[in-house]
Amino acid sequence: MRRGPSAFNVAAVVAGLAFLYAPIVILVIYSFNASRLVTVWGGFSTRWYTALFQDAQMLDAVWVTLRVGVLSATLATLLGTLAAVALVRGGFRGRTALAGGIYATLVMPEVILGLSLLLLFVAVGLPRGFWTVTLSHATLTLAYATVVVQARLATFDRHLEEAAQDLGCPPWKAFVLVTLPGIAPAVAAAWMLAFTLSLDDLVIASFTSGPGATTLPMRLYSQVRLGVDPKINAVSTLLIGLVATGVIAAYLVQQRGRRRAVQER
Amino acid sequence: MRRGRSGLAAILPVLWLALFFAFPFMLVAKLSLSDTALAMPPYAPRIDWSQGLAGVRAFLAGLDGETYGRLTQDRLYLDAYLSSLRIAGTGTVLLLLIGYPIAYGISRFSPAVRQALVMAVILPFWTSFLIRIYAWIAILKPAGVLNAGLAALGLPPVDILNTETAVLLGLVYAYLPFMVLPLYAVLEKQDQSLIEAAQDLGATPLSAFWRVTFPLSIPGAAAGALLCFIPMAGEFVIPDLLGGSETLMLGKVIWTEFFANRDWPAASAVAIVLLATLIAPILLFERQQAKVLRS
Amino acid sequence: MNGRAPTSRPQIGGIRETFAPWDDPAARPLVRFDGVSKGFGETRAVAGVDLAIYEREFFALLGPSGCGKTTLMRMLAGFETPDAGRIWLADRDIAADPPHRRPVHMMFQAYALFPHLSVAQNIAFGLKRQGLPKAEIAARVEEMLALVKLEGLGRRRPDQLSGGQRQRVALARAIAPRPRILLLDEPMAALDKKLREETQFELMTLQQTLGMTFMIVTHDQDEAMVVADRIAVMREGRIVQVGRPAEVYEAPADRYVAGFIGDVTLFPGRITAREGPLVRLQSDDGAFDAEGAGDVGDQVWLAVRPEKIAVHTDPPADPRNRIAGRILDYGYLGDWTTYLVEIAPGRTIRAARANATRTVERPLGCDDSVWLTFAPSSAVVLSA
Numbered sequence: 054m055r056r057g058p059s060a061f062n063v064a065a066v067v068a069g070l071a072f073l074y075a076p077i078v079i080l081v082i083y084s085f086n087a088s089r090l091v092t093v094w095g096g097f098s099t100r101w102y103t104a105l106f107q108d109a110q111m112l113d114a115v116w117v118t119l120r121v122g123v124l125s126a127t128l129a130t131l132l133g134t135l136a137a138v139a140l141v142r143g144g145f146r147g148r149t150a151l152a153g154g155i156y157a158t159l160v161m162p163e164v165i166l167g168l169s170l171l172l173l174f175v176a177v178g179l180p181r182g183f184w185t186v187t188l189s190h191a192t193l194t195l196a197y198a199t200v201v202v203q204a205r206l207a208t209f210d211r212h213l214e215e216a217a218q219d220l221g222c223p224p225w226k227a228f229v230l231v232t233l234p235g236i237a238p239a240v241a242a243a244w245m246l247a248f249t250l251s252l253d254d255l256v257i258a259s260f261t262s263g264p265g266a267t268t269l270p271m272r273l274y275s276q277v278r279l280g281v282d283p284k285i286n287a288v289s290t291l292l293i294g295l296v297a298t299g300v301i302a303a304y305l306v307q308q309r310g311r312r313r314a315v316q317e318r
Numbered sequence: 319m320r321r322g323r324s325g326l327a328a329i330l331p332v333l334w335l336a337l338f339f340a341f342p343f344m345l346v347a348k349l350s351l352s353d354t355a356l357a358m359p360p361y362a363p364r365i366d367w368s369q370g371l372a373g374v375r376a377f378l379a380g381l382d383g384e385t386y387g388r389l390t391q392d393r394l395y396l397d398a399y400l401s402s403l404r405i406a407g408t409g410t411v412l413l414l415l416i417g418y419p420i421a422y423g424i425s426r427f428s429p430a431v432r433q434a435l436v437m438a439v440i441l442p443f444w445t446s447f448l449i450r451i452y453a454w455i456a457i458l459k460p461a462g463v464l465n466a467g468l469a470a471l472g473l474p475p476v477d478i479l480n481t482e483t484a485v486l487l488g489l490v491y492a493y494l495p496f497m498v499l500p501l502y503a504v505l506e507k508q509d510q511s512l513i514e515a516a517q518d519l520g521a522t523p524l525s526a527f528w529r530v531t532f533p534l535s536i537p538g539a540a541a542g543a544l545l546c547f548i549p550m551a552g553e554f555v556i557p558d559l560l561g562g563s564e565t566l567m568l569g570k571v572i573w574t575e576f577f578a579n580r581d582w583p584a585a586s587a588v589a590i591v592l593l594a595t596l597i598a599p600i601l602l603f604e605r606q607q608a609k610v611l612r613s
Numbered sequence: 614m615n616g617r618a619p620t621s622r623p624q625i626g627g628i629r630e631t632f633a634p635w636d637d638p639a640a641r642p643l644v645r646f647d648g649v650s651k652g653f654g655e656t657r658a659v660a661g662v663d664l665a666i667y668e669r670e671f672f673a674l675l676g677p678s679g680c681g682k683t684t685l686m687r688m689l690a691g692f693e694t695p696d697a698g699r700i701w702l703a704d705r706d707i708a709a710d711p712p713h714r715r716p717v718h719m720m721f722q723a724y725a726l727f728p729h730l731s732v733a734q735n736i737a738f739g740l741k742r743q744g745l746p747k748a749e750i751a752a753r754v755e756e757m758l759a760l761v762k763l764e765g766l767g768r769r770r771p772d773q774l775s776g777g778q779r780q781r782v783a784l785a786r787a788i789a790p791r792p793r794i795l796l797l798d799e800p801m802a803a804l805d806k807k808l809r810e811e812t813q814f815e816l817m818t819l820q821q822t823l824g825m826t827f828m829i830v831t832h833d834q835d836e837a838m839v840v841a842d843r844i845a846v847m848r849e850g851r852i853v854q855v856g857r858p859a860e861v862y863e864a865p866a867d868r869y870v871a872g873f874i875g876d877v878t879l880f881p882g883r884i885t886a887r888e889g890p891l892v893r894l895q896s897d898d899g900a901f902d903a904e905g906a907g908d909v910g911d912q913v914w915l916a917v918r919p920e921k922i923a924v925h926t927d928p929p930a931d932p933r934n935r936i937a938g939r940i941l942d943y944g945y946l947g948d949w950t951t952y953l954v955e956i957a958p959g960r961t962i963r964a965a966r967a968n969a970t971r972t973v974e975r976p977l978g979c980d981d982s983v984w985l986t987f988a989p990s991s992a993v994v995l996s997a
Binding site for chain 3: 210212213215216217218219220221222223224227231234235
């Protein structure tokens with residue numbers, strides 16, 4: 054029997070979570086502040102949200118970012134799922150090289166990745182813009198997608214695939230009919246993670262982007278450099294709200310599925 | 319075991335990584351041996367393919383270590399190098415000290431609560447990194463939330479924005495989940511009966527922790543430390559936004575050389591130096607992950 | 614080749630004595646392993662196995678874990694490729710066929726039910742691969758559900774079933790496409806003792822009513838004895854003995870088989886004389902007579918099962934095969950009582966006595982002096 058948490062354990066967890074959430078909470082509160090000054094509470098207002106939706110440049114950046122995010126996350130998830138299958142199931146010779154590439158991407162400082170990708174695009178003469186950012190983000194997030202899918206695949210019962218083959222499925226079909234449905238939540242999570250990372254990236258986008266493909270983090274960064282702009286609070290709150298809704302919805306769907314399973318039993 | 323053809327799945331990812339990850343590093347290495355030029359792209363020499371082999375030979379003859387020579391002459395680079403390592407190192411130690419009690423605390427709760435707490439640790443990671451760092455500017459600036467709070471308590475204000483302290487705070491904040499999760503993963507798996515056995519054999523709870531729990535959690539601590547240290551050493555956004563002009567880090571230097579000075583060879587040379595420094599921890603991290611994968 | 618007795622009650626398991634195609638030189642085996650070997654790295658999992666399994670047979674591969682029985686089965690299913698040798702299924706070499714092209718289906722140890730599919734969809738899985746029309750699949754699924762007594766549960770998910778129900782779904786899924794041979798990998802390992810015994814009989818009945826060929830892999834000798842027509846005992850990648858349960862038990866090929874199946878006491882010794890079917894054996898524990906093969910001078914082992922040793926409180930008149938001893942310990946098992954008898958310092962023998970009446974006329978206890986006897990026909994002479 055595991056002993057319950059001590060007062061010290063509880064305090065450590067509470068303090069840690071408070072540290073992680075305090076800045077986010079402050080940001081959300083001040084996005085509704087009528088005053089331009091962070092420390093002065095000028096009453097509740099949605100004026101920054103109104104201002105935000107009149108900022109064509111900002112909205113443009115959001116649109117670019119979303120398109121880059123969806124495309125690069127989809128690419129990364131496809132490649133990452135393949136890589137995960139190869140890493141978990143494969144007995145091929147390049148396994149170490151593949152694993153090495155994946156884990157190196159995971160920890161590589163972004164400035165190095167960004168610089169090297171830029172040099173690639175210059176060397177092959179690809180004009181910098183929407184597509185170069187998308188390809189670069191797919192490269193960055195491919196590693197994360199691989200790790201997420203690989204973790205699930207490693208615990209996936211190998212016998213299920215064998216059973217499908219035993220009952221007449223060629224290996225690829227056994228994968229599609231049995232393994233893929235089993236790892237689908239992980240594949241979805243990998244896509245979400247890749248999408249979020251792409252939305253979030255400043256450094257690699259700055260290196261590999263060109264005119265007309267300014268992403269939201271690039272726009273935010275140039276604004277932050279100019280000083281605190283409450284519109285940033287507003288856009289941040291919207292982003293946080295979006296992510297929180299997504300995560301909570303995913304959680305509820307999962308819970309309902311579980312509850313139904315329990316009821317039918 | 320009949321392996322099937324799972325290896326085929328590797329073809330696309332391997333090609334992708336070769337083209338977008340491995341090959342670009344060679345370009346960085348090549349560029350670090352070039353010189354700056356008033357051209358677009360702003361470096362020389364470039365291979366003149368129209369002259370065939372002679373062009374390649376001329377190109378190779380144009381490569382030199384001059385850029386690296388420049389790096390050693392300017393004190394700025396050495397300072398940035400050393401402070402990168404110092405700040406990343408200090409940050410890693412702080413993360414271990416702060417992350418361990420949190421990870422250990424979470425592992426003591428019942429499974430249902432544990433799951434919710436892990437979710438709570440991951441959740442901020444899903445919100446924009448840039449925005450979270452930006453929030454710290456609002457908190458730390460002289461007329462910010464922190465000083466307003468201190469004033470309300472009758473305490474003197476502090477001015478830590480644009481200092482190394484603020485950079486460390488930002489690093490710890492941004493990388494905390496990367497430290498807590500690997501630590502939690504090993505602590506959660508630990509067999510509780512080991513602690514009970516230690517106590518049964520006469521160990522106090524504290525000595526049971528130091529002699530059983532802690533040694534068994536070292537792989538998790540090592541994974542967390544590497545996962546944080548390597549990217550922190552090349553971090554750009556946090557020192558740029560929270561640190562002042564005196565906080566030098568290599569990530570910032572690469573950025574400045576590239577965007578402000580348009581000195582691509584220097585940016586590449588600094589990147590190569592940083593990469594050379596990080597190659598050992600990266601290999602260590604890979605070896606450890608491979609071990610985890612096998613178990 | 615039809616071994617079924619003309620009674621309505623199926624003749625099953627070890628009692629199906631009229632069924633013996635392996636004794637018929639004209640019979641063609643359904644499955645034939647021909648010098649099959651398989652290694653993993655340094656270890657030889659299967660070493661030169663020859664084996665023939667006949668149509669409608671219930672065949673058991675028995676051995677301890679790591680003896681190669683699972684590898685042998687997985688080679689028949691197609692999940693492992695033999696390093697050497699051939700595997701014939703109905704006169705076709707299938708060693709190179711991938712698993713999905715073999716009319717051989719397997720019931721996996723942990724069942725491997727597809728968690729995202731309903732019970733009915735699980736059962737239909739193999740039928741769909743055969744491209745049967747929808748209506749036929751639905752009919753076959755209903756038939757299978759009825760066969761394994763799971764009517765009305767077709768729409769459940771596997772995680773909404775009990776362990777015994779899951780086991781039956783796995784069975785139904787594997788037999789639904791009508792394989793030439795059904796492989797069962799430790800099919801009852803996850804069931805408790807009572808359910809296991811019921812399931813054993815259900816399996817035997819099913820195998821008879823369907824007229825199918827079953828091959829079971831198990832480490833449980835009782836299970837193999839109950840269900841199988843023939844048992845192959847495996848050890849370190851080799852087959853040590855193949856035979857009916859009674860043959861394997863009463864006439865083990867060597868000391869390993871004797872010890873692996875049931876309890877046995879071994880008397881090592883040398884043959885000193887032969888009189889017709891009887892040999893006289895001189896051992897450290899005395900001289901014994903036994904029926905068996907062997908020449909004078911051979912080093913042999915006499916194997917005696919505990920239940921074939923009688924326990925007496927008074928010295929029996931016949932001095933042959935008689936050993937004096939002292940009860941060291943005994944265990945009351947309800948139906949049986951087993952005695953541990955010390956016949957020399959540090960040398961003990963196990964004897965078992967059926968508790969045929971409710972009260973033992975003269976209860977035996979620790980430290981009682983007893984006499985043990987066994988009939989010459991009850992002992993087996995082993996040369997290895």
